[in-house]
Amino acid sequence: MAITAEMVKELRDKTGAGMMDCKKALSEAGGDMEKAVEVLRKSGVAKAEKKSGRATKEGKIITRITGGKGAMVEVLCETDFVATNEKFINFINGIVERTLELDGDGCVTEKAQAAEQENMVAMIATIGENMQLRRAARWVTNGKLASYLHMGGRIGVMVDVEGETDEAFLNDLCMHIAAFKPDYICPNCIDADVIAKEREIAAAQLTGKPANIIDKIVDGKLNKWYSEVCLLRQPWIKDDKTCLAKLKPNLKVNRFLRWEVGEEL
CATH class of the missing domain: 1.10.8.10 (Ubiquitin-associated (UBA) domain)
Structure with missing residues (x-):
C-alpha cells in the first residue's frame, strides 16, 4: 500500500x-x-x-497549585537545549498536572514514575534524548500553599503555611528559601543527635578554655548555627536585621521543599 x-x-x-x-x-x-x-x-x-545509560544533568522543575493541593516535579534530560524546548516544557506541565491528581500527601515519586512510564518512553523517542522523572511531591493542606521557580526552573520551592500572611509575603518567603537554602524550619525540628553532634564539634574547638565558660560559648555557637540552617532564624532576605520568626510571629510554616536540578539527594 x-x-x-x-x-x-x-x-x-x-x-x-x-x-x-x-x-x-x-x-x-x-x-x-x-x-x-x-x-x-x-x-x-x-x-x-x-x-537509558546516558547522563541526564539538565532539566527543569515545575510546580502547580490548585486550592489546597500542590505538586512539584523534577524532570531531567541531557542538554540545556532540550530543557528549554517548548515540547519538553509542555510535557513536564502535563506531568505536574497529572501528579496533582494522584493519591497521597508528600513524596509520590514512585507513583508518578509508574504513571508516566509510557509517556516518558514516547517523549524519549520523540525528542531523542534520555530523560527521567527524578522526583515528585504532592501536598494536600488546610493551610495555604505557595511556590516559586528561579533561574527558569532550575530551582523550585514549595511551602505550606498557616496563619497571618498574604500572597506577596508568601512570594518573598519562597524567594528567601530559594536564596538561603534552609535545612530546617526551626531548632525544635532538628533531631537531638544532630544537635548533639554540633555541640560536640563546637566544644572540640574550645580546647584549653576554662570549663565554666565552655557551655556559654557552645550555646552561642549553636545559636549562630541555627541562624544559618533554620528558616525561622535566618536573616530575612529583605532585611538582614530581622528574621521570619520576628516578622511574622503568628505565621506557622508546616513544611517546605527546595529542589535544585541535578542536586545530590
Whole structure:
C-alpha cells in the first residue's frame, strides 16, 4: 500500500514521532494506522532502553497549585537545549498536572514514575534524548500553599503555611528559601543527635578554655548555627536585621521543599 504524506502527517500528529520514523512504521504496518502506532511505541521502548545509560544533568522543575493541593516535579534530560524546548516544557506541565491528581500527601515519586512510564518512553523517542522523572511531591493542606521557580526552573520551592500572611509575603518567603537554602524550619525540628553532634564539634574547638565558660560559648555557637540552617532564624532576605520568626510571629510554616536540578539527594 502506498504511504501518503497525509498518512504520515496523521501519525505524526497522533504520536509526535519524526517523519521518517512515521513513514517507516506505516510501511511496516502495511498502512494500518493503529498498527503503526504500536510499531512506534515498541520502537520507542527500544530507543529509550538504548538511551537509558546516558547522563541526564539538565532539566527543569515545575510546580502547580490548585486550592489546597500542590505538586512539584523534577524532570531531567541531557542538554540545556532540550530543557528549554517548548515540547519538553509542555510535557513536564502535563506531568505536574497529572501528579496533582494522584493519591497521597508528600513524596509520590514512585507513583508518578509508574504513571508516566509510557509517556516518558514516547517523549524519549520523540525528542531523542534520555530523560527521567527524578522526583515528585504532592501536598494536600488546610493551610495555604505557595511556590516559586528561579533561574527558569532550575530551582523550585514549595511551602505550606498557616496563619497571618498574604500572597506577596508568601512570594518573598519562597524567594528567601530559594536564596538561603534552609535545612530546617526551626531548632525544635532538628533531631537531638544532630544537635548533639554540633555541640560536640563546637566544644572540640574550645580546647584549653576554662570549663565554666565552655557551655556559654557552645550555646552561642549553636545559636549562630541555627541562624544559618533554620528558616525561622535566618536573616530575612529583605532585611538582614530581622528574621521570619520576628516578622511574622503568628505565621506557622508546616513544611517546605527546595529542589535544585541535578542536586545530590
